[in-house]
Structures are given as C-alpha cells and as structure tokens.
Amino acid sequence: MVYINAISSYFPKKTLDNKEIIEAYVKFCDPSEKKEITEEDIFNQCGIRKRYAAEIEETAKDIGNKSVEKLFEEWDIDRDSIEYIIFISDALDYKGPTTACVMQHDLRLPEACGAIDVLHGCTGYIYGLSLAKGLIVSEQCNNVLIVTADTPSKVVHPADIDLSAIFSDAAAATLVSNQKMEGKLNFEVSNFIFGTDGKGEKNLFVERSATKNPADVAWLKQHEHLPGGLKRGRMFMNSPQIFLFALRKVPQLIDQVLNKNNVKFEKIDYFVLHQANGKMLDFIRKRLKISEEKFIINIENIGNTVSATIPIALKEMADEKSVLREKNKVLLGGFGIGYSWGGTIITV
Amino acid sequence: MEDIFEFIKKIEFEIDEIDEGMLQPETNYREMEGWSSMLGLIFIALIDTEYDVTINGEELINCATIQDLYDVVKAKKQ
Numbered sequence: 001m002v003y004i005n006a007i008s009s010y011f012p013k014k015t016l017d018n019k020e021i022i023e024a025y026v027k028f029c030d031p032s033e034k035k036e037i038t039e040e041d042i043f044n045q046c047g048i049r050k051r052y053a054a055e056i057e058e059t060a061k062d063i064g065n066k067s068v069e070k071l072f073e074e075w076d077i078d079r080d081s082i083e084y085i086i087f088i089s090d091a092l093d094y095k096g097p098t099t100a101c102v103m104q105h106d107l108r109l110p111e112a113c114g115a116i117d118v119l120h121g122c123t124g125y126i127y128g129l130s131l132a133k134g135l136i137v138s139e140q141c142n143n144v145l146i147v148t149a150d151t152p153s154k155v156v157h158p159a160d161i162d163l164s165a166i167f168s169d170a171a172a173a174t175l176v177s178n179q180k181m182e183g184k185l186n187f188e189v190s191n192f193i194f195g196t197d198g199k200g201e202k203n204l205f206v207e208r209s210a211t212k213n214p215a216d217v218a219w220l221k222q223h224e225h226l227p228g229g230l231k232r233g234r235m236f237m238n239s240p241q242i243f244l245f246a247l248r249k250v251p252q253l254i255d256q257v258l259n260k261n262n263v264k265f266e267k268i269d270y271f272v273l274h275q276a277n278g279k280m281l282d283f284i285r286k287r288l289k290i291s292e293e294k295f296i297i298n299i300e301n302i303g304n305t306v307s308a309t310i311p312i313a314l315k316e317m318a319d320e321k322s323v324l325r326e327k328n329k330v331l332l333g334g335f336g337i338g339y340s341w342g343g344t345i346i347t348v
Numbered sequence: 349m350e351d352i353f354e355f356i357k358k359i360e361f362e363i364d365e366i367d368e369g370m371l372q373p374e375t376n377y378r379e380m381e382g383w384s385s386m387l388g389l390i391f392i393a394l395i396d397t398e399y400d401v402t403i404n405g406e407e408l409i410n411c412a413t414i415q416d417l418y419d420v421v422k423a424k425k426q
Contacts, residue, residue, distance in 0.1 A: 045386045240389055240405055247393040279386050286362065287397065 002133045004187040004346060006075035006175040007315040009308065010067035012054045018042040021051075021165055024158035028226060042165045047278020051168035051303030053153040056228050060091035060171070061099050064149030065106050067171035071145075075184060077175060079107060083141035084114040086131055088124035088148045088307045090206070090337070091155075091232070092117050103147065114141070122274045122336025123194075124148055124307030125174075126343060129332075130192045132176040146174040150306035154228055155206050155235045163235055166277055168303025172311035185318055187330075187346040193256040195249070200339030203241040209233025242336070243280055249341050250284050253333050257343040268294070268345070269328040270317070274335055275299045275309035310334060324348045349399070349425045352418045359414075362394055363387070373415040395421055 018039035025037065043049055054063055064087060072079055085107075087100035094102075100115035114135075120127050125148050132144035149171035156163045180186040208215040209232060223230040250273065258265060271290055273281060278299040285295040298313050305312060310332055317323045317330075324330075326348055333343035356371045365382045377383065377391075388408055395417075396402050401424045403417075411417045 041384065044382075044384055239385075240392055243389045243393055244396055244402070247397060280389075282364075283390055283393070286364070 001178070002136050002189045003177055003180055003185075004129070004174055004189060004314075005177045005181045005184040006071055006077060007172060007185065007311050007318065008067055008071035008074050009170060009172040009312045009315050010063055010070055011170050011302075012052045012058065012063060014053045014055065015050050016053055017050050018048075018165070021158075021161065024164065025161040027158070029159040029161075037161060042161075045162070045279060046166050047282070047297065047299055048165060048168075048303050050301045051153075051166075052170055052305075054151045054169040056154075058151070059093055060089045060149040060151045060169075061087070061093050061103060061106075063151070063169065063171040064089070064147040064173070065103060067149065067173040068103075068107050068145065068147055071173040071175060075175070080110050081143050082109045082113055082145045084132075084135055084144045085109060086116055086118060086128050086144065086146050088118045088120055088128045088146065089150050090119065090121045090124075090306060091149075091151045092119065095210070100147075109145075120340065121150065121306045121338075122276065122309075123334035123338065123340040123342045125172075125274075125310040126192065126194075126332065126334040128174070128307075129176065129189055129344060130194075130342070133189050133192075136176065136178045142178040144176045146176060146311075148172050148174070148307035148311055150308060152235065152304075152306055155209065155230065155233050157223070157230060157234055158226065160235070160237075162239055163237055166304045167235075168305045170302070170305035170308045170312060172308040172315065174311050187314075187348055190261045190345040190347065192344045193253070193260050193342060195253065195256075195339075195341040197339040200241075200245060200337075202236075203238040203245070203339075204236070204337045206233040206235050245339055246276065246280060246335055247284060247287070249335055249339070250333065251288060253335060253341050253343050254288070254331065257331055257333065257345060261345050263329060263345060267329055268331045269325075270294055270296060270323075270330045271333070272296045272310055272313050272317075272330055273333045275302070275313060276304055276336060349422050352415065355418050355421070356414060358398060359391070359394065362398075363390055371414050373413065373418070375414050376412050377414055377417070378412070391417070399425060401425055
C-alpha cells in the first residue's frame with residue numbers, strides 16, 4: 001500500500017487583488033485595444049478575488065523549498081528519512097542541473113536521496129503521485145517527497161488580463177510513504193489513468209521560454225518596460241479551446257478513473273479537480289450533476305497555482321476538521337497544458 | 349434537430365445566469381444583462397457537448413439573436 005502522509009503548502013507574501021490586476025492592465029495594455037473592466041467582471045469571469053505573486057528573483061524552487069521546510073516542521077518529519085525528491089514545475093531553475101538536485105542541497109536531504117524534475121503543469125500532481133507510487137511499489141524506496149511549485153506570474157503579460165486574473169504563484173510539499181504514520185494523513189493512493197494529446201501544444205504554452213525559438217534581443221526589448229521584463233517567456237492561452245478541451249475531457253477522465261478503480265460514481269465523497277478557473281469548474285460541476293458540497297472549488301482567494309492546486313485543496317480539506325471522514329473516497333483529477341490529463345482516487 | 353423552444357429551454361436550464369423565460373428567439377443575447385465573454389465560452393461549450401457541433405468565436409460574434417445561433421447550429425448539424 002502507498003499513502004499520502006503529509007501535505008504542507010506555501011504562499012508568497014505578496015498578493016494581488018482584482019483592483020491591482022486592473023491597474024496593471026490599464027498601465028501596460030495597448031491603448032487602442034483597451035477594454036473597460038471592473039473588479040466584479042473579473043470575479044464573474046473566473047471566480048477569483050485574490051492571487052499570489054512571488055518576488056521577481058524568487059523562483060519556483062525557492063517557494064518549493066519553503067513548502068518543504070514547512071512540511072518538516074508542521075508534520076514533524078525527519079529530513080533524513082527522505083529517499084527521493086520529485087520536483088514538479090513548469091518553471092525549472094535550469095536546463096541543467098536538475099533543479100531537484102539543487103533542492104537536495106538546499107534542504108539538507110541525505111546524499112543517498114534520488115532527485116528528478118518533472119516538467120508538467122496542471123496534471124503535475126497526478127504525475128508526482130503516480131511516480132512516487134511506482135518507486136514505492138517496486139521497492140526502490142519507502143519515503144518520497146513530492147514538491148509541486150509554480151510561478152506563472154513571471155510569464156504573464158499584464159495586458160493579458162484573462163491570464164493575470166487567473167494565475168497565481170504557490171507551492172506544496174507532499175510526503176508519500178509505504179506505510180501509515182501515526183497522527184498523519186494516511187490517505188491511501190489507488191490506481192491511475194493518464195491521457196495526452198499533444199495537438200494542444202499551441203493552445204496553452206510559454207513562448208520564448210526554452211530551446212525552441214528562444215528570446216532574442218529584439219523580443220526582450222519589447223518587454224523591458226514591464227515588471228520582470230518577461231525574461232522567462234510569455235504565456236499564451238487560447239481560452240475557448242482550453243475551455244472546450246476541459247469540458248470534453250473532464251467527464252471522460254472521471255469515468256476512466258472510476259472504471260480503473262471499480263468504484264461507482266455515487267461512492268465518491270469529494271471531487272478535487274485541478275483548480276483552473278472557478279466559473280469553468282462550476283459549469284463542469286453542473287453538467288456532471290455533482291452537488292456543491294462534494295465538488296471542491298477553493299480558487300476565490302488563491303487563484304490557479306498550476307501544479308500546486310490539488311495538494312493545496314487537499315491540505316485545506318484536511319485542516320477543516322468536519323470535511324474528511326475515515327473511508328471517504330476523494331477523486332483527484334488534473335487536466336490542462338499539454339494537453340495532458342490524469343487522475344486517481346485516494347481513500348481517507 | 350429539436351425546435352428552437354427546446355434549444356432555448358436547454359440554455360436556460362444549463363446556464364445559471366439565465367433564468368427560465370428570459371430568452372425568446374428574437375433576444376439579442378449579447379445585450380442581455382450579465383453577458384460576458386465567459387458566458388460566450390459557456391454557450392460554445394454547451395453547444396459542443398449537447399449537439400456535437402463546434403462553433404467558433406467568430407460565428408458566435410456574427411450571431412445577434414438566439415434564432416441566428418439556432419440556425420447556425422441547425423445548419424452545421426445537417
């Protein structure tokens with residue numbers, strides 16, 4: 001058996017409310033394309049009132065490290081017990097070395113610790129859990145640390161207000177182990193389904209961010225007036241296409257996860273899907289005829305934190321004493337950039 | 349394909365912001381109170397999943413009334 005034994009999340013100090021997002025939009029948008037937007041419009045479009053932003057020089061690794069230090073302290077976990085670290089992010093520090101190797105040193109993890117990066121966004125947590133489970137079931141190690149951290153704010157142009165409204169920077173650390181631990185979460189991890197459709201490449205991607213068509217001087221000059229200067233690339237999203245993808249794929253994903261685990265729809269106590277956009281999630285919820293109580297939407301004061309949304313939601317549920325009961329089944333589903341999707345069920 | 353009144357019923361039922369009786373064939377939906385680009389996406393998504401017809405943003409913009417939208421969906425269905 002494989003268990004999620006502990007989760008901790010970390011949010012950067014700086015927050016941005018809808019007013020601040022609009023101010024940045026007005027300052028940096030093309031005046032000829034400027035639209036009138038109110039704070040309430042933003043909330044009605046995505047269900048978000050507040051999001052987080054890392055400092056300009058603070059990377060996903062840095063906030064990831066902070067979530068791990070919090071995990072060690074909050075759950076009284078011995079750093080020497082970690083045998084493997086999986087860092088999942090769309091914002092790795094380098095093309096080499098592996099960011100997780102640097103984290104081994106930062107976090108003073110044992111030298112005998114394995115370390116890999118997984119470049120995944122919205123489905124990242126599902127990948128992390130499945131890889132951790134694989135390592136444990138194949139008896140390669142017993143305690144795997146998953147760090148999901150992203151800093152999408154660094155690749156969003158403030159003129160792209162549909163993106164700056166949604167995306168948020170945060171991190172979560174998760175300990176996955178081969179046995180239950182007293183006083184810890186002890187969520188049993190079931191079987192996984194995965195899906196990929198690379199034709200979604202250009203519907204959600206960060207242009208000028210790596211080896212394909214890297215940023216040149218002319219491109220950087222165009223953006224040097226922006227805070228941070230978009231030096232790490234610029235995110236592009238075709239919202240209608242992404243919305244359609246999610247609406248077509250999420251019901252299939254849920255069906256497949258249920259079939260894979262031989263669990264009936266009615267037996268699921270909670271659905272925790274990637275927190276992409278509150279309005280979109282609510283529309284999906286209604287289409288699937290799932291009650292509000294069973295379908296977690298916690299995006300209002302957090303935003304879309306990419307790979308970290310699912311563990312952040314699970315941690316919130318675990319902290320809220322009246323939510324999770326023993327034997328509860330929680331369906332987890334990630335979907336988005338790639339296109340990529342995947343899911344599993346955990347039992348409390 | 350079902351008639352326009354069934355089509356309207358479905359939209360009113362599925363979309364929270366739109367109450368029963370709010371839409372008529374001649375309603376210009378973009379001038380409705382509470383219309384937003386997100387509602388536009390929801391229209392597209394609803395039509396995609398209910399009728400297996402994909403309309404793009406441009407087609408949606410070219411439609412003024414519910415009747416226009418229904419006609420586009422019906423034409424694509426054939």
